[in-house]
Amino acid sequence: MFSRLAKISAAIVAALFITLAFSSHKVVPAQEGSEVKSSDTAAFYKAKCVMCHGATAEKKFDAALPEDQMLDAILKGKKVEKPPHMPAYEAKGVSADDAKALIAHMKKLKEAPAN
Numbered sequence: 001m002f003s004r005l006a007k008i009s010a011a012i013v014a015a016l017f018i019t020l021a022f023s024s025h026k027v028v029p030a031q032e033g034s035e036v037k038s039s040d041t042a043a044f045y046k047a048k049c050v051m052c053h054g055a056t057a058e059k060k061f062d063a064a065l066p067e068d069q070m071l072d073a074i075l076k077g078k079k080v081e082k083p084p085h086m087p088a089y090e091a092k093g094v095s096a097d098d099a100k101a102l103i104a105h106m107k108k109l110k111e112a113p114a115n
Contacts, residue, residue, distance in 0.1 A: 038089070038098040041105045049102070052084055057106040060086075067103060074099040 036043045045053075053061050060080070072078075075096065077088030089099065 038092075038094040039101075041098070041101045044098075045102060045105055045109075048089075049106075052086075053106065055109070056112060057109040061106055061110065063107045063110050067100070070103050071096065071099050074102060 036047045038044050053059050057063075073086050075088065075090035075094065078086040080086065094102075
């Protein structure tokens with residue numbers, strides 16, 4: 001009986017840990033001991049976006065799209081033909097102003113000459 005109860009307790013603790021580990025908030029961990037706010041556009045891009053969009057926004061980003069369409073994708077998310085899908089960041093605390101700054105940052109990255 002005790003062993004079964006211990007296993008159930010361990011499973012509940014593990015489930016809570018996993019839930020907390022995958023929860024996102026407006027302040028997101030970037031590296032151990034530091035935090036990145038969505039208002040810190042360059043750091044936020046590096047921490048949350050670069051893995052899918054690339055260092056110079058060269059992947060999965062069309063700078064010619066209307067800004068409202070890009071804004072909607074950032075805030076509401078977007079299912080794409082081939083995953084990973086664009087997550088919805090509004091629910092994670094990103095404001096429309098933060099998203100607009102992120103769009104401007106990505107356009108600037110895309111336009112910058114390659115080194």
